[in-house]
Amino acid sequence: MDGGADLERLARGYRGFARHCAAGGSPAYARICEEVARDGEVLGLVASLPRGNKRQPNLLLGAVRYLGGPVQGWGPWRAWLVGHWEQVRRVVMERHTQTNEVRRCTALLPVLAGVPGPLALLEVGASAGLCLYPDRYRYSFDGGAQVGPAGSPVLLECATSGGVPVPERVPRVVWRAGVDLNPLDAGAEEDVRWLEALVWPGREEAGRRARLRGAASVVAADPPLLVEGDLVERVGAVAALAPAGATLVVFHSAVLAYLSQERREEFVRVVGALEGRWVANEGWRVFAGWENAEPVVETDFTVAVDGRVVAYAGEHGQSLAWV
Template sequence: MTTADRYAEFAARETHGISPTYERLSYAVAADAELLALIGTVPPDKQQPNLLFAVARSLGGPVQDPDAFRAWIRAHWTAIESRLRTRATQTNEAGRCAVLLPVLAALPQPLALLEVGASAGLCLYPDRYAYRYGPHTLGVGTPVLECAATGLVPPAALPRVVWRAGLDLNPLDVTDPEDLAWLDALIWPEHGHRRARLREAAAVVAADPPLLVRGDLVDDLPALAAQAPADATLVVLHTSVLYQVPPPRRAAFAELVTALPGHWVANEAAEVLADGPLPAPPDDALYNVLSLDGKPLAWTRSHGQALTWFG
């Protein structure tokens, strides 16, 4: 897939109907040979549309007008390139807990959660958030995570979590203003509800911080997993992480995690992890596949806003 194709696909499958601003910018970049050439000077994993747009927003760039955006990128490329190389798409969307919850609530309780690619750890608190699945509500307080769930009865109770830890190459700290600003920049421009949700979830995390460890998902996972209490069900989980990991490393991780005690909950793009045939997705939008111990269970949208169960 070319860089132009990547931006056009991001426009058509991820942002269409969700972020008109990023849809316009993506198509504009896809059609601009000069910008594509600049983007091509950074490593492939730094060419992601969401990363470029977040970097631009974090540097005060204009994103509402494609022409102004393209001119600004050209004029500020040195600063943009530097930040592209040092930052990563660490979107820490607490809303994803809404699609993880049906699986987590059904596992033997209590749970010891270990998230790979944890960012700031917001998805380690599924037991502390409130949920709304259509008319069905669960939990109290904020944030309230809304999810359009099809094909299943939502869980009747929250999971009980007694230990939570995260592993990340660059853990973020919600009490650090610079880290919180980067998490904010990763949220799409029109998504004020996600911006409010970030701050509500960050308050939950700051009140009871998890164990966040800087490390590699293969080399450092066994030692962190060994710290989980023996009387809890270990759950290694991750969402929208493995697309950033080279295929041989993904395979090594999958082999490792299946050998650990407990369970493995993944929420990743179909082409990244799923093995074998899947039912057709609900529509042409981009979906992740929710799986338990390698068994696909549901289609999910990237921010946790929808779940279609087929398992």
């Protein structure tokens, strides 16, 4: 690919992410990404990064936040980025986009409650494993009575539609494990700070940060098994560690979009051969060929059990619409 075409492809990606940020309640990031797409010098810096995931807008924005850079206003952000480029580049090369939005458990809970227990949970793309503890958080659907342990420091609120089967209790989980290319430690301040840096500025920011910190404290007190490695290559071996007598549930949220189509298909073959259930919570284009894959709200995720779409979820777990 020639240089001009490479820059134009990058610009399209940043314009698309700007629209996503605008729809997701982060006007500051929307403005910054729109301007990145117009700025030849900044696009050139981004193009100096390896092709693929290292050029992601979310990773670049997170690196600037992690290093203490500004997030409000294009001018200050641009000046800071250019002036600190080598530091930003170092963080981008060392880190990965690993948003661990614990409120996504609101999409998991009604599904898990319908699976015969006890449960053995295996999350691929687990990051710090915050979503491996759906039984340790409190839930309130549509402002109703809370479900879950009363002493939990985390309350997950969700608006529903379409007759969501809201459970009266959390499932019993007897084993939990995760696979990630770069597992994070919920008990390590630097790793938690990186997760915080990936939270978008905007109206949801304070709540997301509070939930993240609360969930990290839960996980740090009783860490799961986190295995480093490629999710396609390691999921089978880790699944084999699940205890007998428990129902294995392999799940993932906002992970498979980072895989090529070929790797996604290979993952489906691997997970389909396992004894257990498979729960996917992904952007609809990941499995666009599935029946009912596309949600009404463009930014919503599609929730599926064993390849069958059952619901659409807000990307940060704020809503759930049953199919």
